[in-house]
Amino acid sequence: MLSIIKPLIVNITILFSFAFNANMFIPFQRNMNITFKYKIVYSIIGAFGALLCMAYPIETLGETNFDLRMVAIMIITLYTGWASGLFVVIIVSIMRFIIGGSFIHIGIIVSVSAYLIALLFRKKFKSSNRLISGALAAFTYFGIYIILLYFNIAFLKLSFYITYFIAFFITYLAIIFIIETLLERNKQFDEMVYLDKLTTTGQMAASIAHEIRNPITTVRGFIQFMQKDTKDETLKQFSPLILEELDRTNQIITNYLTLAKPESFEMKTVNIEEVLMDSISLLRPLGNLSNVTIEYVPTDPIYIRGDLQYTKQSLLNIIKNAIESIETQGVVKISKYVNTQLGIVTITIKDNGKGMTKEELKQIGLPFYTTKTKGTGLGSMITNRLIRQIGGTIDYESEVGKGTTVSVSFKLDY
The missing domain is CATH 1.10.1760 (Arp2/3 complex 21 kDa subunit ARPC3)
Known part of the structure; x- marks a missing residue:
């Protein structure tokens, strides 16, 4: 023996x-x-x-x-x-x-x-x-x-x-x-590295965001006031652009503050089918303006455990990014798959946009990284953070010239 x-x-x-x-x-x-x-x-x-x-x-x-x-x-x-x-x-x-x-x-x-x-x-x-x-x-x-x-x-x-x-x-x-x-x-180690980068960004955000936001609000108010009574054609012409850029700056600051402060989550039963339908309805006009069709076949209600507000915000960000990645005309295909054995539902958002290289794919969700000309990278970063904090997972697959597929998984609530 x-x-x-x-x-x-x-x-x-x-x-x-x-x-x-x-x-x-x-x-x-x-x-x-x-x-x-x-x-x-x-x-x-x-x-x-x-x-x-x-x-x-x-x-x-x-x-x-x-x-x-x-x-x-x-x-x-x-x-x-x-x-x-x-x-x-x-x-x-x-x-x-x-x-x-x-x-x-x-x-x-x-x-x-x-x-x-x-x-x-x-x-x-x-x-x-x-x-x-x-x-x-x-x-x-x-x-x-x-x-x-x-x-x-x-x-x-x-x-x-x-x-x-x-x-x-x-x-x-x-x-x-x-x-x-x-x-x-390995996943826990990657999470630790990711959260460390989030902390660095959050500390910087907390120190400067409020100081910048106050004067911007003042400037915006004066521009609106002057726009009403002025006879200056140049000001009338460019004031909408000024206001638009001020609003964009304010949104960036809001994103920084979202990173800086701890989120208070209200975990409850969420109908993910309803959230998905609402998100698609809100973004369909944007898709029409960009000649992008959103394809989705509704299903019976599926319930997950999560925060309603942040689940919706995350899906809105992902679908919006998919639409914006298509430069001329294309399709965003959305589907759901329920795995009862693992107790999860996976939402797949697939576009036929420009796609990303392997190097770009590795950077998605990191502070200040974006493939957009006017982006800051904070949208994807916040989305990744919110999904993780409500107990979900997010994965990216992409190929240059063919598009990107984002898979978001949530735990089912039986």
Whole structure:
């Protein structure tokens, strides 16, 4: 029994270390856009981990080679997709062929089976509880694996099956748990950095906003007073522009103050369908002026837990940004998706505007960053902050020339 347990412990240690090392190379991010470069890195890490597991097999069973390489294959496929998983399977199969023995074909078949089962469960894995869907994938694989072993390697004992599959199952679920934990830790770290930047902006806002706002109000009042009685045509011509710019300045100051002061939230049950319809109705005239069509198919009421005012403000900002990103003529498509397993509703706002580069996408929501010529970046920053503070999440996807997709998720209130 010890001769079986020792190599299993080595395999488990290898897989755990590679999970942490992968996070060091490219920190895990939920809903991360896994680019070709990232897939290559994860593929190499997964393949190397699987090969190391094969280098320390259970060697007490004649010409058979048992290890935990299938854990690496399934994890890589579930998290990064078919291409990375296929790369790992090919490398593992080549190595198994090089190792040789009477059961080469069984070794290759079980590796390919692990890949295909993970691929089959990947969609469910992405959209539901990952530990549960991952466990279902593992049990399905166990069934196929045991059948293959039973009909091809008759001398295996029951005690081996029990030991091996317990080790496999625990290691497999433990790595999923580790990755999910790292995802949350990385998210918390990003939140800390983001909030630190918010604090810096807020401190500056608190010190200057009120001092600027008072004289602006005075200037605006005098411009309106002089506009009524003056005979100066130049003043009459330019006073509307002056007032417009003063109002824009006042709005910027209001945004600063929103960042500076703590928000008082009134958390209650909110009909997100009603909020969404109100937001679309308010912004449809702006869309018509910009030759932008807002497409949305109403649904039955869906209730979330949040603050009515700030939920509406956030959606207004996002839809308005989508309209303004379209330079000539286009469409803003809005849709909703309810995931009852995760207990969330996701609102997707997609435009066909100019889009953003990957570098621009990383800066969205940071202080003073904007892609608009007349923007300050505070609108997106406040939107991100409000959504987070009412317990929601916001994610951006964009491609230059094709447009931007913003996904906002809120917790359902049953």
